[in-house]
Amino acid sequence: MRHRSYRRRAGRPQIPVDLPRSPRNFVLSQLRTHFERAMLMHVRNRSLHCKKHCGATLWHLHHRDGIRSRTRMYTLYSMQRSGNCYKVRLALAQLRIPYRLVEIDILKGENGTPEFRAKNPSGRVPLLEVAAGRYLPESNAILWYIAGGTPLAPDDRFERAEALRWMFFEQNSMEPSIGAAYFWLTLVRGGRDLKMHAIEGWTESGYGALGVMEEHLETNRFFAADRYTIADIALYAYTHIAEQAGFDLSGFPSIRTWLRRVAAQPRHVTMEWSPTLLEAAG
């Protein structure tokens, strides 16, 4: 029960790096960053187990609603240049959750095939296969599903509501304006001409959303629970590419500082990153 006494220590605990290399102690000794320690501190009433001395330190942590293991690996249907899909890849990377990635190129109509429509009738990505034949769409619902029980998803009643508040705001006020502008103006060939009538509306509501975010960030480091959470991941996805979509962030100094703060979080990955690319590089 060593991890229990570890949990009871106040402040930042020292990791007992000189413990004998039992499976559990090996896992503990791998938790070197403050983020990883915080992860462990929050995984309550669960035990650590590691079938062999593998490098995937947190993959085998008990999760609130079950045990994640390689036998229940997620499959993520994702488009690399979609901000909604990037959210999920970023959270999975920061939580060190392994998954299979299936690239679905919407621009080539790969979301319209009968095979994909059978998985998700709305034809949207991201789509997470959480168990054999069980599919979950909607990026922010996926974030809650994968991050539940970790520090990335607040558990306190009001803090959870705050995170939800900003994630609903993101899907209602930011994604339909900045997300749509990014899609049509940077990804779709000829999209600017096709959507000329919509640009004024996107601009107005996009800057409106940025204004609300700026005001919050003037007095807060993050969006909810006074720490980095999935609410920040959700809002980061389209904000960090807003300038590509024609939005000028020079008048939003607090947002620009927050963007750097998010990018500096442990195990941050860029939108270009994918586990496939990592494997290819390795």
Add this chain to the structure above:
Amino acid sequence: MRHRSYRRRAGRPQIPVDLPRSPRNFVLSQLRTHFERAMLMHVRNRSLHCKKHCGATLWHLHHRDGIRSRTRMYTLYSMQRSGNCYKVRLALAQLRIPYRLVEIDILKGENGTPEFRAKNPSGRVPLLEVAAGRYLPESNAILWYIAGGTPLAPDDRFERAEALRWMFFEQNSMEPSIGAAYFWLTLVRGGRDLKMHAIEGWTESGYGALGVMEEHLETNRFFAADRYTIADIALYAYTHIAEQAGFDLSGFPSIRTWLRRVAAQPRHVTMEWSPTLLEAAG
């Protein structure tokens, strides 16, 4: 501890209506509907208490994260003809949670006053004051906050994700199309002329959203967890007034059946209803 033995009974418990009229037994005896029994069955590790023999049977139930009582009554800032605000009034009525209602008429600019902006910088309703000076915006975040720990908010990991999935869908695909059309075409004088350029987009995405809902409802009675939840409340709000916004529901038979199913739930209230009106009528 009578309520504990009550909770242990399998299936639909019989309510001991002939118990002596102690405060607790009076509350139990009032729980006549299946919905109310289910409410009680799900309120675990809490006790019933009732300071006097009042009719508000469930108002005094301990809640997961604290005790709701008249001393911590919510204040809801709401506009009567807003679908987003109706969601919250409907859930509060079905959960029998008392609250103070403050009408904010957006059409008269009452959301733009310095007093209201100090409460919610985005100027939106609904806005829930959950404690003195603590405000929560975003209708669907409010639904999770008030319904947490009740059968209206699924607690199982995947069912919770399903409910979230449909609630994010609602804010991303339905509210910006059917909600916007309802607002501009039925509430704002001259709104049709002002928003002529947007109507085609609303129509396309609104019917798209209705199509996704229809497909789900062809094989499901409700949206999540195989029962009536806050996901249904969220989607009902704008769907039940879609025809007023110019959408023809005759091609969506499963949606029309579901609308009647939702309206038949215990303690359903219409969009016109408000506790103020009830008090005025009483």
